[in-house]
Amino acid sequence: MKRFAALYDRLDRTTATNAKLAALVDYFRQAPAADAAWAVRFLTGRRFKRLVNTRELREWTVAASGLPPWLVEDSYEHVGDLAETMHLLLPDAQQDQPTPTLHALIKQQIQPLRQLDDEARQQRVTELWSSLSGSERFLLNKILTGGFRVGVSKRLVTRALAEVAGVDSSLIAHRLMGRWQATPDFFQRLIAPASDDDLDQATPYPFFLASPLEDEPETLGEAGEWQAEWKWDGIRAQLIRRGGQTFIWSRGEELMEGRFPEIEAAAETLPDGSVLDGEIMAWRDGQPLPFAVLQKRIGRKKPGPKTLQTAPVAFLAYDCLEQDAEDLRDQPLRERMTALDQVLHKACGLHRSECIAFDDWQALPELKAQSRERGVEGIMLKHLASPYQVGRKRGDWWKWKVEPYTFDGVLIYAQPGHGRRSGLFTDYTFAVHDGNELVPVAKAYSGLTQAEIDRLDRWIRNHTRERFGPVRSVEPVHVFELAFEGIQASPRHKSGIAMRFPRIHRWREDLTVADADRLDDLKKLLPDTQR
Amino acid sequence: MKKGLLYPDAGGLYCPAGDFWIDPLKPVPRAIITHAHADHARSGNAEVFAATPGIPVLDHRVGGADALSACDYGQPFELGQARVTLFPAGHILGSATVRIETGDGIWGVSGDFKRAPDPTCAPFEPFACDTWLTECTFGLPVYRWQDTTEVIDEIIDWWQGCRDQQRPAVLFCYALGKAQRVLAELHGRAEGPVWLHGAMQPLTDCYRAQGLDLIETRPVSAAEKGYRFAGDLIMAPPSAAGSPWMRRFPKHGSGFVSGWMRIRGNRRRRGYDRGFVLSDHADWPALIQTAQDMGARRVITIHGNGEALSGFLREQGIDSEAWNLRQTLRQA
Numbered sequence: 050m051k052r053f054a055a056l057y058d059r060l061d062r063t064t065a066t067n068a069k070l071a072a073l074v075d076y077f078r079q080a081p082a083a084d085a086a087w088a089v090r091f092l093t094g095r096r097f098k099r100l101v102n103t104r105e106l107r108e109w110t111v112a113a114s115g116l117p118p119w120l121v122e123d124s125y126e127h128v129g130d131l132a133e134t135m136h137l138l139l140p141d142a143q144q145d146q147p148t149p150t151l152h153a154l155i156k157q158q159i160q161p162l163r164q165l166d167d168e169a170r171q172q173r174v175t176e177l178w179s180s181l182s183g184s185e186r187f188l189l190n191k192i193l194t195g196g197f198r199v200g201v202s203k204r205l206v207t208r209a210l211a212e213v214a215g216v217d218s219s220l221i222a223h224r225l226m227g228r229w230q231a232t233p234d235f236f237q238r239l240i241a242p243a244s245d246d247d248l249d250q251a252t253p254y255p256f257f258l259a260s261p262l263e264d265e266p267e268t269l270g271e272a273g274e275w276q277a278e279w280k281w282d283g284i285r286a287q288l289i290r291r292g293g294q295t296f297i298w299s300r301g302e303e304l305m306e307g308r309f310p311e312i313e314a315a316a317e318t319l320p321d322g323s324v325l326d327g328e329i330m331a332w333r334d335g336q337p338l339p340f341a342v343l344q345k346r347i348g349r350k351k352p353g354p355k356t357l358q359t360a361p362v363a364f365l366a367y368d369c370l371e372q373d374a375e376d377l378r379d380q381p382l383r384e385r386m387t388a389l390d391q392v393l394h395k396a397c398g399l400h401r402s403e404c405i406a407f408d409d410w411q412a413l414p415e416l417k418a419q420s421r422e423r424g425v426e427g428i429m430l431k432h433l434a435s436p437y438q439v440g441r442k443r444g445d446w447w448k449w450k451v452e453p454y455t456f457d458g459v460l461i462y463a464q465p466g467h468g469r470r471s472g473l474f475t476d477y478t479f480a481v482h483d484g485n486e487l488v489p490v491a492k493a494y495s496g497l498t499q500a501e502i503d504r505l506d507r508w509i510r511n512h513t514r515e516r517f518g519p520v521r522s523v524e525p526v527h528v529f530e531l532a533f534e535g536i537q538a539s540p541r542h543k544s545g546i547a548m549r550f551p552r553i554h555r556w557r558e559d560l561t562v563a564d565a566d567r568l569d570d571l572k573k574l575l576p577d578t579q580r
Numbered sequence: 581m582k583k584g585l586l587y588p589d590a591g592g593l594y595c596p597a598g599d600f601w602i603d604p605l606k607p608v609p610r611a612i613i614t615h616a617h618a619d620h621a622r623s624g625n626a627e628v629f630a631a632t633p634g635i636p637v638l639d640h641r642v643g644g645a646d647a648l649s650a651c652d653y654g655q656p657f658e659l660g661q662a663r664v665t666l667f668p669a670g671h672i673l674g675s676a677t678v679r680i681e682t683g684d685g686i687w688g689v690s691g692d693f694k695r696a697p698d699p700t701c702a703p704f705e706p707f708a709c710d711t712w713l714t715e716c717t718f719g720l721p722v723y724r725w726q727d728t729t730e731v732i733d734e735i736i737d738w739w740q741g742c743r744d745q746q747r748p749a750v751l752f753c754y755a756l757g758k759a760q761r762v763l764a765e766l767h768g769r770a771e772g773p774v775w776l777h778g779a780m781q782p783l784t785d786c787y788r789a790q791g792l793d794l795i796e797t798r799p800v801s802a803a804e805k806g807y808r809f810a811g812d813l814i815m816a817p818p819s820a821a822g823s824p825w826m827r828r829f830p831k832h833g834s835g836f837v838s839g840w841m842r843i844r845g846n847r848r849r850r851g852y853d854r855g856f857v858l859s860d861h862a863d864w865p866a867l868i869q870t871a872q873d874m875g876a877r878r879v880i881t882i883h884g885n886g887e888a889l890s891g892f893l894r895e896q897g898i899d900s901e902a903w904n905l906r907q908t909l910r911q912a
């Protein structure tokens with residue numbers, strides 16, 4: 050734990066990427082594999098099952114600090130991060146206690162919490178609090194609360210591991226995909242030299258991500274070297290058929306077992322050793338259904354026959370990463386498209402995301418303008434010679450999205466943000482006019498500059514009308530322009546509508562509350578069927 | 581709100597018995613100014629009373645030397661029907677708390693104060709009063725300060741780390757008080773010179789002129805053109821962060837000295853490499869300890885969000901409430 054805390058301190062005490070990289074490399078070289086495996090797990094942001102709930106942690110903090118519960122809550126609201134709040138409120142630890150290793154702490158102290166009764170758990174955690182000091186205790190709290198954002202990206206951890214292992218970082222990224230346990234064995238394999246058979250059947254390839262196209266497509270060069278596709282508004286997924294088994298991975302590296310039985314059934318017809326990249330869409334009769342339909346399937350572990358009937362899905366394949374158990378990622382897109390056709394030809398029930406035929410760049414804007422009608426987000430542009438790369442690498446894959454809708458809304462509620470924005474009021478709720486009322490229509494927490502956030506935070510503190518827990522209602526004064534991707538009818542919301550991806554475009558200090566938009570106008574944007 | 585010896589009005593905190601304001605928010609005929617920080621000292625008052633050691637800095641900050649009356653700590657003087665005494669607040673050089681006595685009782689008023697030792701100013705001196713008006717800048721239990729020596733050790737270690745890499749170490753802190761406190765703490769513990777931003781130079785001169793021992797300093801403007809400050813310590817106010825002035829310090833490491841650095845998010849948002857938790861204000865335990873030391877039956881919080889402190893004191897059986905002076909001014 051000492052070593053891990055020292056790593057954390059080094060990472061936390063610099064804003065320079067190279068210094069962070071050096072700290073990670075040093076740690077992975079020196080730490081025992083058993084500890085390093087857990088460090089990889091936490092630093093790459095893998096979720097750690099929470100063994101204690103936050104209510105208990107707050108109660109135990111009240112008990113250990115001797116402070117009244119409301120003061121612990123006020124402190125939490127001020128700090129914004131529970132792990133840190135607890136750390137700052139608890140009495141200083143007793144000095145010179147032996148510190149367990151990271152691995153021992155988790156195996157012997159934290160994981161056994163699951164089997165203990167409430168009283169014993171409180172006692173165990175309270176003892177840990179009084180025996181660990183400084184960053185060690187802060188990190189313990191981070192592990193207990195299940196969240197681990199410490200200012201390093203997964204990509205940086207991958208780079209450090211690649212340097213330690215002496216292999217390409219895309220191989221490390223691949224080894225970090227999918228299912229794995231934080232064991233010494235796993236860490237050894239992670240930093241082993243390149244070999245053929247070190248990957249599990251279920252391991253997906255790292256996704257290649259497109260970058261937003263900011264200029265006109267003409268700037269990309271010869272139109273004939275590019276492939277255009279519709280940009281689907283679904284769930285990006287990787288479909289794996291290996292060893293007679295099917296695995297569907299989301300981009301968030303979640304295994305979506307059992308959630309999409311119709312796709313799994315179709316995947317059984319794939320030749321063994323096939324891996325496809327594509328999109329899960331709500332789909333009927335060759336047409337996309339609104340995202341709201343897909344939402345009925347998200348999070349549903351075992352959909353019943355009724356859901357399958359009302360919210361059917363399909364897999365739209367647009368790339369082939371593996372054919373006949375051979376990794377095709379280094380092949381140009383052109384070749385992979387041929388492979389995709391061959392693979393899909395042998396299967397049934399899986400769809401091909403068709404390419405858009407276009408002769409020159411001039412034809413594209415008009416096609417893009419049809420996006421909303423077609424239920425897509427815009428157009429993808431992929432270079433026909435592009436390999437399938439790892440992560441977001443600019444140059445070969447671009448997404449050219451339709452302009453978002455915008456509206457002007459009034460700030461009516463604010464609450465403190467978390468993580469990097471902790472302690473500041475950064476989560477806002479915006480309203481529009483409905484008769485004489487202001488009804489909330491969107492929540493947003495991004496889009497302002499740090500200076501604007503600071504200024505708004507001060508204003509909110511001085512103009513609070515009422516408090517509801519961490520939420521404050523404020524005087525309706527400030528108007529913001531918000532962008533969003535679409536609108537759906539929603540009986541759960543007072544306004545009757547739900548917005549997709551609302552975000553702040555800019556602070557309209559030139560507008561007054563009277564200038565804000567009306568609900569009726571927003572409702573005009575609802576799809577015809579929902580109006 | 582019960583009217584007492586003092587109450588908030590359009591000018592700030594007003595004492596009718598003595599017809600004066602404490603740290604007025606706008607110009608008034610007669611003012612007591614607790615110290616020279618901008619949120620307490622403003623110009624334009626006809627008559628100003630302040631603690632003797634604070635006069636040079638106050639004169640430098642707000643001017644109006646003719647209107648300034650120097651008051652020695654612990655020496656009572658009469659203003660109207662009120663008997664006023666200034667006591668050391670331990671906040672910055674020449675900072676004061678105010679004791680006001682009338683036939684109706686004794687009130688104590690803090691500007692800002694701290695209880696931690698500070699080589700640049702006289703230590704806080706408690707006195708008995710009926711009602712204590714306390715600042716409450718860090719009025720939550722998450723604010724607990726570590727020993728100053730530990731923090732100075734951290735600063736020196738960090739500076740040494742930058743020196744090992746031949747990088748400039750730029751330390752941000754408030755130009756009045758904190759900067760000189762750090763310079764005094766470094767005196768005898770580290771090797772100068774420390775380079776100063778222009779905003780810090782005259783204030784530091786004020787401190788030196790009063791006989792305080794500070795580590796050797798030099799204005800950044802005195803450095804030769806093209807000098808790269810490798811391994812040097814530079815001190816600057818937070819407003820200099822991100823300004824073109826910073827280009828003088830290629831590849832620098834940055835640190836900020838402030839009580840706010842206790843919270844990780846505050847440091848990360850500002851983008852400093854390091855946060856050093858050193859404050860010229862009382863932390864939570866010191867706010868409570870001081871309320872007890874003053875023996876007051878009633879405690880009123882001013883300056884800062886005092887709801888938590890006053891709520892906590894009420895639970896301890898002390899009559900307590902929070903005043904928001906700025907709010908009062910806006911409504912008036």
Ligand SMILES: [Zn+2]
Pocket residue numbers: 615617620671692
């Ligand atoms: Zn002050």
Ligand SMILES: [Zn+2]
Pocket residue numbers: 617619620691692883
């Ligand atoms: Zn102040």
